[in-house]
Amino acid sequence: MSLLDVRDLRVSYGSPDGDVHAVDGVSLSIDAGEFVGLAGESGCGKTTMAMAIPQLLPRNARISSGSVLFDGVDLSGLDEQAMRAYRWKDISVVFQGALNALNPVQSVGSQIAEPIRVHDSSVSSAQADDRMRELLEAVGIPSRRAHDYPHQFSGGMRQRVMIAMALACRPRLVIADEPITALDVMTQAQIIDLLQGLSERYNLAMLLISHDLSVLAQTCDRVAVMYAGKMAETGPSQDVFGESNGQAKARHPYTQRLLRAYPNIHRERVFIDGIPGSPPDLSRPQQGCRFEPRCDVAMGHCASIEPELITLESRHLAACHLLENDRSGVQS
Amino acid sequence: MPPLLRRFLVLCASIFAILTFNFFLFHIIPGDPIRLIARSQRLSPEQVAKLREAYGLDGSIFTQYWTYLKNLAHGDLGYSFALHENVADVVGRALLNTLILLTVSTTVVVLLGIVIGVFAGSRHGSKSDSATVVTSLVFWSLPTFWVGMLLVFIFGVWFGGLPISGITTPNAEYQNYFQYIADIARHLILPTLTLALVDIAFFVIITRTSLIEVMSEDYMLTARGKGLSRRTMVWKHATRNALLPVVTASVLYISALVAGAIQVEVVFSWPGMGLLTYNSVLARDYPTLEACFLIISVAVLVANFVADLVYRRLDPRVAVA
Amino acid sequence: MTFELSANEEATAVPASGFLAMLRSIWADRLGRIGLILLLLTAVVALLGPLVFPFNPADVGVDSSTILQPPSSAHWLGTDELGRDVFREFLAGARISLFVGIMATLISTIIGAGIGIAAGYFMGPLDTALMSATDFFLVIPALPLMIAMGAIFGQNLLIIILVIGLLSWPRTARIIRSQTLSLRQRQYVSRAKSLGASDARIIRRNVAPHVMQLIVANTILVVAGCILAEATLSFIGLGDPDRISWGSMLHFAFVSGAVGLGAWWYFLPPGLGILVVVLGFTLVGHSFERIANPRLKGH
Numbered sequence: 005m006s007l008l009d010v011r012d013l014r015v016s017y018g019s020p021d022g023d024v025h026a027v028d029g030v031s032l033s034i035d036a037g038e039f040v041g042l043a044g045e046s047g048c049g050k051t052t053m054a055m056a057i058p059q060l061l062p063r064n065a066r067i068s069s070g071s072v073l074f075d076g077v078d079l080s081g082l083d084e085q086a087m088r089a090y091r092w093k094d095i096s097v098v099f100q101g102a103l104n105a106l107n108p109v110q111s112v113g114s115q116i117a118e119p120i121r122v123h124d125s126s127v128s129s130a131q132a133d134d135r136m137r138e139l140l141e142a143v144g145i146p147s148r149r150a151h152d153y154p155h156q157f158s159g160g161m162r163q164r165v166m167i168a169m170a171l172a173c174r175p176r177l178v179i180a181d182e183p184i185t186a187l188d189v190m191t192q193a194q195i196i197d198l199l200q201g202l203s204e205r206y207n208l209a210m211l212l213i214s215h216d217l218s219v220l221a222q223t224c225d226r227v228a229v230m231y232a233g234k235m236a237e238t239g240p241s242q243d244v245f246g247e248s249n250g251q252a253k254a255r256h257p258y259t260q261r262l263l264r265a266y267p268n269i270h271r272e273r274v275f276i277d278g279i280p281g282s283p284p285d286l287s288r289p290q291q292g293c294r295f296e297p298r299c300d301v302a303m304g305h306c307a308s309i310e311p312e313l314i315t316l317e318s319r320h321l322a323a324c325h326l327l328e329n330d331r332s333g334v335q336s
Numbered sequence: 337m338p339p340l341l342r343r344f345l346v347l348c349a350s351i352f353a354i355l356t357f358n359f360f361l362f363h364i365i366p367g368d369p370i371r372l373i374a375r376s377q378r379l380s381p382e383q384v385a386k387l388r389e390a391y392g393l394d395g396s397i398f399t400q401y402w403t404y405l406k407n408l409a410h411g412d413l414g415y416s417f418a419l420h421e422n423v424a425d426v427v428g429r430a431l432l433n434t435l436i437l438l439t440v441s442t443t444v445v446v447l448l449g450i451v452i453g454v455f456a457g458s459r460h461g462s463k464s465d466s467a468t469v470v471t472s473l474v475f476w477s478l479p480t481f482w483v484g485m486l487l488v489f490i491f492g493v494w495f496g497g498l499p500i501s502g503i504t505t506p507n508a509e510y511q512n513y514f515q516y517i518a519d520i521a522r523h524l525i526l527p528t529l530t531l532a533l534v535d536i537a538f539f540v541i542i543t544r545t546s547l548i549e550v551m552s553e554d555y556m557l558t559a560r561g562k563g564l565s566r567r568t569m570v571w572k573h574a575t576r577n578a579l580l581p582v583v584t585a586s587v588l589y590i591s592a593l594v595a596g597a598i599q600v601e602v603v604f605s606w607p608g609m610g611l612l613t614y615n616s617v618l619a620r621d622y623p624t625l626e627a628c629f630l631i632i633s634v635a636v637l638v639a640n641f642v643a644d645l646v647y648r649r650l651d652p653r654v655a656v657a
Numbered sequence: 658m659t660f661e662l663s664a665n666e667e668a669t670a671v672p673a674s675g676f677l678a679m680l681r682s683i684w685a686d687r688l689g690r691i692g693l694i695l696l697l698l699t700a701v702v703a704l705l706g707p708l709v710f711p712f713n714p715a716d717v718g719v720d721s722s723t724i725l726q727p728p729s730s731a732h733w734l735g736t737d738e739l740g741r742d743v744f745r746e747f748l749a750g751a752r753i754s755l756f757v758g759i760m761a762t763l764i765s766t767i768i769g770a771g772i773g774i775a776a777g778y779f780m781g782p783l784d785t786a787l788m789s790a791t792d793f794f795l796v797i798p799a800l801p802l803m804i805a806m807g808a809i810f811g812q813n814l815l816i817i818i819l820v821i822g823l824l825s826w827p828r829t830a831r832i833i834r835s836q837t838l839s840l841r842q843r844q845y846v847s848r849a850k851s852l853g854a855s856d857a858r859i860i861r862r863n864v865a866p867h868v869m870q871l872i873v874a875n876t877i878l879v880v881a882g883c884i885l886a887e888a889t890l891s892f893i894g895l896g897d898p899d900r901i902s903w904g905s906m907l908h909f910a911f912v913s914g915a916v917g918l919g920a921w922w923y924f925l926p927p928g929l930g931i932l933v934v935v936l937g938f939t940l941v942g943h944s945f946e947r948i949a950n951p952r953l954k955g956h
Contacts, residue, residue: 060561084566091563099561104554109576109652119562153652353793366809470688473943477936479885481892482907482928485916493919595800599889603911613801614893617808629805636798 005076006033007209008057008177013070013080015049015056022287026052028233029070031313034209036176039200041220041241042213043262044230047283050213053230054179056080057211058095059087074177093123096170098180102162106154113150116140116169123173139168142205143198160191167198177209184219196223217262221245226319229259232284232294235313239320255330256322257302258295293325301326340648347641354633359404362626364397373622379417390414413630414623418616423627426612431631433503434608438597440524441531448532449539450575450582456540457547457578458570469544472537480596484530484603491526499523501605527600535589535596542585546578553577576650583647590639594632682948683941689948692940699934703755706748714901716741725913725920735922737906738913746901747926753902755934757818758884764822765883766876769829774868776830777837778856788834795827800889807895814897821886829875836871870949877942881935888931903927 015027027049034040042050055061057072059079072079079090099105107115117136121127127135137147143164154162163183170178180199184192200223203210214220220227221241228238237244237256245263246253254260261279281298284290292307293299299306303325311323314331370387373379379387395403407414413423456468492500499505503523510516550556551574559569601610609628616624648654683689718724718740726736734743776787806820849858890896891904892911910916910924 058561060557088563088565091561093563097558097561099554099558101554105558107555107559107573107577109580109650110573111652119564122562122564122568155653350793350796354797357797361805361809473688473939474932474936477881477885477932477939479888479892479904479907479928479931479935481889481911482924482931485907485911485924485928488916489919489921489924492917591798591800594798595889598800598804599892602893613804617804618894620808622808625805625808629801632801633797637796640796 006073007036007038007075008032008034008211009071009073010053010057011071011073013053013056013072014068015052015061015065016068017052017062018064018066019287024287025289026065026233026286027056028286028289030230030233030235032228032235032238034177034211036209037203037207039203039210039212039223039225041224041227042211042230043215043217043220043227044236045215045283047286048230049233049286050230051181054097054181054211054213057177057179058091058097059084060091060097089123092119092170092175093173094175095177095179096173096175098163098166098170098178098183100182101186102159102166103154105166106162108154111151111153112157112165113137113140116150116165116172119169119172135172136168139171140165142171142202143168144194160187160195163187163191163195164198167195167202171202171206171208174206175208177211178203179211179213181213182215183212185214185216192219199223217245217266229256229262231258232289233286234294235321235323236295237320237322238313239317239322243317243320255316255320255327256324257299257326259322293323339654340645343641343644347637350637351634354630354637355405355408356401358626358630358633359401361629362622363400363404366622373417383417413627416616416621416624418619418621419624423623426624427609427627427631430607430609430612430628433606434597434601434610436503436520437524437527437601437606437608438593441528441535441597442593444528444532445535446539446586449536450543450579452536453540453543453582454547454570454575454578457544457551458566458574460544460548460551465544468540472540475533476537476541478534479599480530480534481599481603483533484527484600487526487530488603498526500526503607523606527604527606530600530603531593531596535593538589538592539582539586543578543582546581547574550574550578580647580651583643583650587640587643590636590643594636679945679948683944686944686948688940689944692937692942692944695933695937696941699751699755699930699937702748702930703751706751707745710745710748712742712745712749712901714741725915725918725923727920728922734926735920737923738909738915743923743926746906747903747930750901750903750906750927751930753814753897753900754884754887754904754931757814757821757887757902758880758934760818761821761825761883761887762876762880764819765825765879766829766872768822769826770833770868770872772826773830773833774837777834778841780838780841784834787830791827791830794824795831797824799824799886803886803890804893804895807890812895812897814900817887817890817895817897821883821890825879825883825886829872829879832875833868833872836868840868874942874946874949877938877945881938881942884931884935884938903930 010030010032013027013030014025016023016025030049030053032040032042032053042054044050052061052065056065056067057074057079059072059082061067067080070080074090074094079087082090106112113133113136116139117129117132120132120135121129137150140147140150145161145164145168149157154165157165166183167180170180183199184195187195196219199210199212202208212220212224224241226239227241227244229236229244237254237259243253244259252260252263254263258279261277264277265279279298284294284297290296290307292305292309293302293311296302296306306325309325311325313321313323314327315321316327316330316332370384373387374384390403390407411424413427415421416423416426419426452468456465459465488500491498499522504516504519505523508519510519547570551570556569556574559573564573597608598610598613600606601608602614605611609632613625613628613632615621616628680693684693718736723736723740724738726732726740728735732742732744734747737743737746772787772791776784776791803820803824807817810816810820887896887902888904888907891902892908894908894912896902896905896908904927906927907924910920910927915923
């Protein structure tokens with residue numbers, strides 16, 4: 005059984021102009037210890053999807069249907085109090101923008117140690133303190149800085165603090181929402197290495213959300229690509245983002261265009277092959293495939309019939325009418 | 337220069353500015369300050385001559401100013417002909433009484449105001465929140481002295497039981513110190529209640545607004561994500577952050593606090609600086625009035641400085657030294 | 658050579674229709690509506706009251722049996738310590754209370770806005786100097802200073818208006834200054850300067866209209882404060898002895914012992930009057946602030 009099994013999740017935000025269906029029937033599963041990436045443009049619903057798992061959505065958002073099964077328990081049906089037991093202990097989050105996500109008037113060490121004793125009252129404060137220092141060292145911060153405040157750290161170090169904090173209760177799943185977006189490239193590489201190392205060391209399952217495909221390709225076992233609230237393509241990362249014979253192995257037109265949009269620093273071509281148009285308005289989604297308006301290989305019925313996820317190879321699925329004939333008999 | 341030292345120097349400069357302003361207001365603008373005093377107190381020519389000398393009025397403005405500063409340095413605040421005492425002695429007693437009143441009432445006002453403000457802010461959008469805001473706006477619109485008059489009426493005329501004037505019961509005899517303190521405490525009830533009814537509203541509104549802003553910050557989502565209970569989130573994480581703007585705003589409150597204290601002391605005949613100011617206006621006792629204004633202003637400046645220190649303690653992002 | 662900034666850059670002054678629209682939004686807001694009603698009530702009382710029920714201060718009672726009498730059919734709110742009709746006195750007092758409050762606010766706003774705009778627009782040493790003075794006056798406790806000035810300069814209406822007005826401008830100045838500063842940084846100001854526009858013109862056409870809303874919101878709240886200040890000063894005994902205001906009514910009620918004698922008809926109405934008008938301005942002011950600045954969180 006998977007550790008996390010999100011089935012046909014629909015999340016919508018209420019707004020004065022009508023409900024925005026940010027996540028519209030998305031399924032995703034993560035096994036214990038697996039490193040999964042979630043990719044897509046801004047506004048495609050990946051953050052909503054991620055925040056729906058620990059039920060950390062804002063007040064105006066609702067899960068209208070679907071289930072979030074964690075260890076077999078449907079989290080979407082739990083009330084706030086029941087959810088608290090899962091938060092941080094089983095599922096923790098590394099938020100984007102660590103400066104704002106950390107409490108400015110509380111020392112870093114105390115913020116990391118705090119959830120330890122909240123979730124396990126048998127732990128003494130001395131023990132919590134020790135574990136906190138261990139965690140700081142594990143993320144590469146000297147433990148003597150435990151008494152410092154968030155503003156005294158650089159951006160990269162604050163992100164490390166967030167990661168240490170996320171590991172405090174030894175969770176089984178860590179959701180990292182754009183953890184490196186605000187950092188420079190060198191620091192990004194360090195943080196990614198750190199996340200990978202920690203995932204292996206502590207056998208953590210990790211859901212890494214990013215719009216940076218190269219990072220996902222490098223680190224994740226499996227990736228899922230979302231577009232306009234729906235799942236476009238998902239599979240082992242070498243199948244979705246990899247190449248064979250100079251050709252991308254991605255099958256969905258959107259993924260293919262996304263990959264093409266990345267300039268290759270080794271090749272001559274300098275101009276960015278972006279995707280024309282812009283993502284659709286999710287309060288009024290169109291009937292058929294949502295990518296159809298921007299797709300250059302769309303067929304007649306793409307605009308009226310929604311494509312289902314088709315299994316292509318083992319665990320490689322994509323939602324596109326073009327792939328009907330490639331459907332494999334392999335169940336995944 | 338360390339920020340704390342700089343702030344202290346600003347305090348000293350401000351005090352000096354107030355001293356000068358005070359001198360200007362009471363000695364220069366009226367033209368001849370002696371004439372003012374002599375006219376209202378009916379002094380003999382010898383007394384007038386001695387005053388002239390004491391004020392250094394025979395010399396230039398600078399000589400007068402220098403004399404003024406010299407006297408202040410010695411703690412000489414002049415002589416009150418209306419009260420037949422050194423102003424310094426009168427002010428000393430009054431100051432102590434005012435401090436007693438202010439300590440008790442400010443503690444009540446600040447603590448209750450912040451607690452109610454946090455309650456209302458954490459229930460933003462609910463009926464109790466709206467009710468709290470409206471009630472606060474109504475109470476903040478009340479004239480403090482009028483609330484005092486109402487309480488005097490209710491407790492002095494209708495119900496009785498609570499002392500409505502003075503700091504102690506006249507001609508009371510105490511068997512021990514405790515009884516003395518208890519008597520003062522009973523006399524403190526109505527003045528404190530008056531100040532509280534009006535001033536708590538200030539802190540409720542400020543704290544509520546601050547808390548609502550803090551609750552929408554990202555680190556509150558982190559706190560929620562950590563599985564902390566709502567109570568911990570609000571009282572431990574949010575409140576610590578929400579208090580910072582409240583401390584800043586309390587600097588504005590000091591002026592209102594002083595105004596309120598003056599009114600309360602007049603209505604309840606509490607023998608403090610406020611009542612002294614009031615009486616010295618009635619009696620045209622200029623030396624005392626001048627001293628009252630000076631002491632109150634300096635006290636406010638010092639209070640501002642202390643509030644600034646408190647802020648630096650609370651916010652780790654601001655350097656202390 | 659004349660120049661015109663392009664249409665979408667030039668700030669328009671707040672048009673008259675904007676004022677009506679603002680009034681409508683305040684009316685739509687529940688608290689704002691209550692405030693407007695209270696103010697309307699006060700206006701009616703102050704403007705019409707003394708016309709319909711004129712008060713004659715010399716109309717004292719004939720003997721001691723007429724002083725501090727409870728309400729009766731002859732005197733709807735009873736009599737004061739001189740045997741005069743409290744109801745008529747109350748109506749007369751409304752005018753002075755409002756007049757002083759509004760006049761003092763005008764002075765305070767003109768000075769405060771002037772200093773705020775100058776400091777925020779010209780910046781540099783002028784800003785530093787003005788702000789030091791402003792901070793100094795912000796810190797001096799207002800009431801003791803008003804008392805001192807009243808005692809030294811005497812007690813007449815003009816002095817009281819000046820004293821109150823002169824001690825309320827610092828807050829206005831600070832608010833206007835920060836708004837002006839942020840406006841100043843915007844591009845169209847530097848563009849206008851490079852095109853040769855004079856400072857006065859820029860202030861008039863680009864800065865002032867945007868700041869206007871803020872000034873109005875602040876002014877409404879300042880009126881409330883000034884009315885309270887007048888009431889307090891009059892209560893202390895520094896009011897104009899020739900005029901009746903609600904504050905002075907309360908002063909005489911207090912010193913004549915009316916409170917201790919339980920003459921509630923004498924001291925309740927003026928206090929309620931002050932409450933109603935101050936609350937009215939406060940509610941409207943907060944409502945205006947909320948509407949004009951929807952980004953303001955926490956409301």
